Amino acid sequence: MEFLNFVLMFVTAWILLRQPEKERLAFRLLVASVVLMVVLFSIATRTALLPGINY
């Protein structure tokens, strides 16, 4: 899934460089990357979402 995320980022950057008129699509792909990053981190840490330290 990290592979997919970096593919999304590559496509987004490509749009910025070669097809800048598609700003809306690029921003949506960017947001999708952000959401995917959050989802994957949450899956990886779901058994203890907060840092394991004394508060």
Add this chain to the structure above:
Amino acid sequence: MRRNLPYAILTLAVLALTVVPIGAAVFLLGFVYGDSPCVMCWEQRAGMAIIALIGLFVLRYGPRPRYIGLAMLVGAYGTFMALRHTGLHAARDIGQGFSLEIAGAHTYTWALLIFWMSVVAMSALLMALKESDLAAGPRTLRPLEKLAMVVFLAVTAGNIVQAFASTGPPPFMGQGDPIRFSFHPKNWVWSLEEWQPAPISVRGRWAIGKPDVASVSTDPSAGPFAHLPELSVKERKPTTLPLRGTPTDLAYDAGADRFLLTTQNGVYIVDGSLTRVLRHTVVDPGFAVDLGRFAGAAFLDGATVMALGENKSYVILRENDRADAGKNFRFFLESFDKFDEVSRSRLGTVRARMMYVMSLAFDPATNSIYTATVPNAKVGRLVVSRFDRRDLTLSEEFAPTLAPESGLTFSGEKRSLDELYVTAAAVADGRIYAISAQGVLLTIDLASRSVVAAHAIRGLVRPTGIAIRAGDLYVIDDGGTVAVTDRPSS
């Protein structure tokens, strides 16, 4: 921004972020040295790449508020990710950590710094913005800005290759313990381990509640042992001492025939008949070290006492009839001129680390301080910890076993000492006498680290303290009633 300098600075920042933590990570650490990120590191690397990508958005379209806002959100979330990751390792022994250490810090610690700096940089950018900087339509990229885009694409392509090899295409995702990177497919491991069913928890193994004696059955028959001999109570005496709070532990000083009694934060020296307070103070539990609620008390010598909180934080006081009340205002809430504070700190443990304690005992023969754990929902293990009185540092921890010659048996296969909620302990003649909320008195031989005897004491309701006075045991409960029994001979 029509101004060139901010764009130039931003371009350099994007290049630095792309090349140093992300580019070096994939091309040098990954392809050359074989380092593979764990799943958390992958998401932190993605976060940094996203921030760099947002920088490219600003270069292309100008500093639109939603770009900077999203960058700050990702920076904030990235800081959280790095803190969550660093928290796993920060408290280990010196030099320890996970995976690579670079220039004195591990990669997750560097990520914490980078995300924080990103938030600072975005904030600075926001402050530098003017109305005229907000433009419509794409900008014409200058050469350095085009280079930044090309470098970003190249670094992202490298990450695509490494991610494909190390984590695989969907639905596979990163792993907790990734193996070394290799370009050979036979060394690739694509795993679905992160998708395994697991309970969702906010604090995981750290979700441990404070001790709750009221939740434990007071019937010794409900404890783990089969057929316990009984120790009969030969005297019960309610105490009517003017205490602030309820009793939390008891100790005895044979040299002066006095008792030490603690409440939640009170320290009381009481006469041998338990009818008169000779001196007292109430400690400020919030000054410096968080002492919490006192749960253990011991005389360290004829004029020095120790009170221990459930969280193993302690305070040591020395009796002084000429104590400076002004100086002691910071340490105490009441009665400022009867004690001086000698020290206030914390006992550190290893096996007992994730458990609270409700007992404290001092053995003058070995100059050792003892505590015993209480079980909780996450960790259920009876651990006795011993600390050297000279430096109050851990010397030993053990989980006592049943001595074969004790004749003790458990009432079922799954029963064990770990169920016992030890609320008080005292040491004499090489033995710890530990009373549990279940009304079970353990006699633990310190040389063999084994339970040599166990007795039931019926009628105890929430015992919180135990003291040894010659051949007798004095057990106090949180209602202030003292039960006196014979000290077991075996």
